[in-house]
Amino acid sequence: MLALIRYSVPGSQSGQFVDQAKAILGTFAAQEGFLRGHIGRSVDEPALWALVSEWEGAGYYRRALSAARMDMYPLMTLMINEPSAFEIVAGSQE
Known part of the structure; x- marks a missing residue:
């Protein structure tokens, strides 16, 4: 499954945002079921x-959100409130 969390980040906070987002990805990467992650602009x-x-599945993502809540807390005010979990229904061959 694919998780997409979008943020609206003022330019003056970009550097701090990237540092905090890296911390979230680090916590995610340590969780069971994590496959890969990216920060994009x-x-x-x-x-x-x-x-x-x-x-690997939605349950893994949901549990990882609990594990990362302290890392995610500083960015909550920048988060765009919308669904973040998506089922992958098709993909390309690598």
């Missing part, structure tokens, strides 16, 4: 950021 809207992670 919109090319068209530089204030729009995304924390993207891929998991």
Whole structure:
């Protein structure tokens, strides 16, 4: 499953955001079921950021959110309130 958490980050907070997002990814990476993760920034809207992670299943992601809650707390005010868990229904061959 794919997890996508979007953030609206003022330019002056970008550096701090990246550091905190790396901490979240580090916590995620230590959790069972984690496959990979990325931090991305919109090319068209530089204030729009995304924390993207891929998991073996939704249950793993939900448990990881609990484990990462302290890392995630400082970024809660920047988070865009929308669903974050997506079932992968198709993909390309690597």
